[in-house]
Amino acid sequence: MSGVRVLVGTRKGAFILTSDASRKEWDVSGPHFAGWEIYHLKGSPADPNRIYASQSSGWFGQTMQRSDDGGKTWEPVGNQFAYDGTPGTHMWYDGTQHPWEFKRIWHLEPSLTDPDTVYAGAEDAALFRSTDGGQTWNELAGLREAKGHLWQPGAGGMCLHTIILDPVDPKRIFVAISAAGAFRSDDGGDTWLPINRGLRVDYELPDKASDVGHCVHNIAMHPSRPNTLFMQKHWDVMRTDNSGDSWEEVSGNLPSDFGFPIAVHAHEPETIYVVPIKSDSEHFPPDGKLRVYRSRSGGHEWEALTNGLPQSDCYVNILRDAMAVDKLDQCGIYFGTTGGQVYASSDAGDSWRAIVRDLPAVASIEVQTL
């Protein structure tokens, strides 16, 4: 492995940060698609030069871009995301039914094996798939059969923001939706089950045993343990060791268990990272201190990582898709803030520095280890 490419989606364009394996000097390329919102961009594990980018605008809607040369040049691909059949309705804020309306793509997940196959998570929540390099998209409509009529938007919209492809079982897919919950397919996306048993809903749902309606913020998996998932929920950090059949809380000694992203160390499947945020009404770090918390025991016991991070007067947020890891021998961790900083650690979180600090608000971070 010779280097790292960090793909940064922001409110006003995409940026690509590259470094050799030392991760000391960084080259910043961008803005790509200047002025457009880039919710997410991600490279194909099967062909790192193939990168997909979700480009959107409140004026001009959703477009999609593809690069075949590692982000040097881009070509627009298909942007028609049509819900399958009659779209139907979901629950609206006032409890009435509301038609499904496409707004944007939040997350792209390229296939682990085929560069031309890529999944896209939409708002209003749905899962789309392209098998022709992004030119055409088809909905995997079975997902919305999983009680979609009861799904309700969160404050950020009813978005499908997390897609995890099982590296061992190619038929298994996990997704998460705000504020509907987590779902699993065991048949390649045809049919889906809610997997939300054990999620606490003290203040969120009138029916504590509800299958759906859970405000999941992000889920992460280590590829060597595909039955174990870690979840940052609206409140609570959770884990499952049975592919989501049941969840247990592992928030332990976190100063706040509210937050957005969660990540797993590239080589230690029980080492996980979160960034605690004060609360759902105050979206910034507790006490103005930007602290990543690391657990080396898969949860419950957490340590604050502060070396190189601002420890006073810091009131940024870290969004759900804005943390990722590289796969170099000494695992690197990266996260982006709504203040435009991208912080990186090349020693598994022991020390940090801003590798770029004045970008537009960061929506997403993905890392390619080259």
Place this chain on the structure above:
Amino acid sequence: MIRVELPAHLRTLAKSGKMVELEVEGTATQRAVLDALEATYPMLRGTIRDHVTQKRRPFVRFYACQEDLSHESPDAPLPDAVASGVEPFLIVGAIAGG
């Protein structure tokens, strides 16, 4: 030859200049102009009008000859000065945001 002026973000997307020139068959209407524009620049499909309903997106406006044509029928003939290429058909991103 009809001249169409694109807003900045769509120029970037289409990799075009500010003004594009289009041949339009038959009567020059909004629909005919947008059909010709999207045929030449397929990446603009869905960015000016909805893929399916073909309705203008809410924050996109159409102007020509000092007139706001946004609420005109898509099948109404455009002004002669647009049809003859003297005046451009302007596609504008609405001033909205804050």
